[in-house]
Amino acid sequence: MSNQKNRVPAVEGWFVADGEAALLGSQCNECSSYFFPKETFFCRNPACRGSEFKEVALSQRGKLWSYTNNNYPPPKPYMAPDPFVPYIVAAVELDKEKMVVLGQVVSGVEIADLKVGMEMQLVLDRLYEDDENEYIVWKWKPVTEGN
Ligand SMILES: [Zn+2]
Numbered sequence: 001m002s003n004q005k006n007r008v009p010a011v012e013g014w015f016v017a018d019g020e021a022a023l024l025g026s027q028c029n030e031c032s033s034y035f036f037p038k039e040t041f042f043c044r045n046p047a048c049r050g051s052e053f054k055e056v057a058l059s060q061r062g063k064l065w066s067y068t069n070n071n072y073p074p075p076k077p078y079m080a081p082d083p084f085v086p087y088i089v090a091a092v093e094l095d096k097e098k099m100v101v102l103g104q105v106v107s108g109v110e111i112a113d114l115k116v117g118m119e120m121q122l123v124l125d126r127l128y129e130d131d132e133n134e135y136i137v138w139k140w141k142p143v144t145e146g147n
Pocket residue numbers: 028029030031032033043044045048049050
């Protein structure tokens with residue numbers, strides 16, 4: 001028996017859960033707009049009538065656009081660790097897609113460490129765990145010298 005828990009995605013199909021961290025979005029075949037989470041029925045670009053999309057791995061880096069402290073547990077069905085630990089939520093504009101993606105900031109980072117416009121990197125980290133599994137989600141981490 002090993003104590004190693006299974007690493008499973010907390011949400012299915014939103015990101016690559018093994019190896020390199022990457023969010024999975026979709027790109028409209030007609031107008032090339034990017035969407036996250038994935039769009040599969042109609043293009044949200046009002047000037048486009050596209051309804052076919054391909055799945056694409058999105059940029060792993062972007063610029064910090066906004067951030068805030070989250071001091072309350074999110075409503076169900078969203079899962080949060082119990083006891084609840086406040087965390088920072090960052091809105092990051094992806095380098096290539098110019099699309100803003102929300103995510104939790106990795107623990108250990110303080111509000112004072114963050115500055116709008118700074119470079120952020122996508123990482124995979126534990127959201128919560130139970131007896132058998134570790135549930136993995138994407139988080140944002142400031143890019144510092146040497147990483
Ligand atoms: Zn489109």
